[in-house]
Amino acid sequence: MSHYHEDDTDYMADEYEMEDIDDDMDDECHDREEEGSDSDADEFNSSSRIVDTTAAQARRGIDIQGIPWERLSITREKYRKTRLEQYKNYENIPNSGEGSEKDCKVTDKACSYYEFCRNSRSVKSTILHFQLRNLVWATSKHDAYLLSNFSVIHWSSLSYTKSDVLNVAGHVAPTEKHPGSLLEGFTQTQVSTLAVKDKLLVAGGFQGELICKHLDRPGVSFCFRTTYDDNAITNAVEIYTSASGAVHFTASNNDSGVRDFDMEKFQLSKHFCFPWPVNHAALNPDGKLLVIVGDNPEGLLVDSQTGKTVASLCGHLDFSFASAWHSDGITFATGNQDKTCRIWDVRNLSKSVAALKGNLGAIRSIRYSSDGRYMAMAEPADFVHVFDVKSGYEKEQEIDFFGEVSGVSFSPDTESLFIGVWDRTYGSLLEYHRRRNYSYLDSLY
Known part of the structure; x- marks a missing residue:
């Protein structure tokens, strides 16, 4: 991935923020917050007085992000048309987005699988590198974790409250002693990526830092620096449970390494090196295969025990930043800066079985629902696509909003979908709930 620069967040703001096209949005937003709106207390977060939007308000025609279009000059x-015309997709290989169009599947976008529940503007997610967008994680239908400035926060959509679970603005050091753990810890860690599963939280940093915290224990459990190389950024972290039941995580780094950590023993268990910086690695459900994608148009499928290449993945035209496995262990997806997500079948890897096209830019985050029914792919801004896997990815719901996407996550029970939105004015956490057809049950009452 591209080297980190201090102005990466400014890069996003300069290119893509809403206020760049219509300068009166900030003023209108301020006026709306000062005046309030027409009804109930549930429009406001009681502590911050920031206007949220509920499903009931959206049904009455209020914009889901609270943008007062009726007051604006556009x-x-x-x-939307202007954004589609003016958004500049970041490419490492010129014209990769145009070159990929011919392979893409035509989809039916008139579907609705998840319905809008709430937009919480008191929850501000942060993006510190424009290419890394895995900073939102759901651990239940109502609980999400995300990066906000120098803190990882927990958000409860039941109580509409947030709380810090890991603050890295100052000094962070482990309160437990484990071999290999850096007891001196880290100071002012810039978090580049995040993963949360069950009770384990792992944050990766721009200097190769890894900070592990058990959410049911006080303090930090483990600190580790993957490398002291200049090009050390931790690009992705994925937590999984091994066949033996032990909790592990993989860390993908810009030093071309993928490292596997055993969190039962608190130690590095594997370290594989590849020919190029690794932006994301995903382990299949039976733990035998790893998808490796990074600063090369070709991805790799490798043996998770040895790191040896099983197959090359040819088809993308630029660098890839996302990967994910379907629960069947047969199909997986990769997301690329050529604006496509490709679907692969391990039984025939000579070519991808489908190429799915984004509207604006790179596919930087991919998630499958735990039941395998849906796949969500997030663009850098404005769009998250939810595909019906059973339809062969031919049917999708296109979730349309404004702002940079910091991450997307299904809850483990598949009932909720959370989307982090980064924007100076309209940054928030969007929450959607799975649509269910209860018409037969309803007729019984």
Whole structure:
């Protein structure tokens, strides 16, 4: 991936923020917050007085992000058209987005699998590198974790409250002693990636830092620096449970390494090196195969025990930043800066079985629901696509909003979908709930 620069967040703001096209949005937002709106207390977060949007309000025609289009000098439709025309997709290989179009599947976008529940504007997610977008994780239908400035926060959509679970603004050091753990810890860690599963939280940093915290224990459990190389950024972290039941995680780094850590023993268990910086690695459900994607158009499928290449993945035209396995262990997906997500079948890897096209830019985050029914792919901004896997990815729900995407996550029970939105004015956490057809049950009452 591209080297980190201090102005990466400014890069996003300069190119893509809403206020760049219509300068009166900030003023209108401020006026709306000062005046309040027409009804109930549930529009407001009681502690911050920031206007949220509920499903009931959205049904009455209020914009899901609270954008007062009726007061602005541009309509939503015109602004959407302008964004589509003016958004500049970041490419490492020029014109990769145009070159990929011919392979893409035509989809039915008129589907609705998850319905809008709430937009919480008191929850501000942060992006510190424009290419890394795995900073939102759901651990239940109502609980999400995300990076906000120098803190990882927990958000409860039941109580509409947030709380710090890991603050890295100052000094962080482990309160437990384990071999190999850096007891001196880290100071002012810039978090590049995040993963949360069950009771384990792992944060990766721009200097190769790894900070592990058990959410049911006080303090930090483990600190580790993967490398002291200049090009040390931790690009992705994935937590999984091994066949023996032990909790592990893999860390993908810009030093071309993938490292596996055993959190039962608190130690590095494997270290594989590849020919190029690794941006993401995903382990299949039976733990035998790893998908490796990074600063090369070709991805790799490798043996998870030895790191040896099983197959090369040819088809993408630029660098890839996302990967994910379907629960069947047969199919997986990769996301690329050529604006496509490709679907692969391990039984025939000579070519991808489908290429799915984004609207604006790179596919930087991919998630499958735990039941395998849906796949969500997130663009850098404005769009998250939810595909019906059973339809052969031919049917999708296109979730349309404005702002950079910091991450997307299904809850483990598949009932919720959370989307982190980064924008100076309209940054928030969008929450969607799975649509269910209860018409037969309803007729019984």
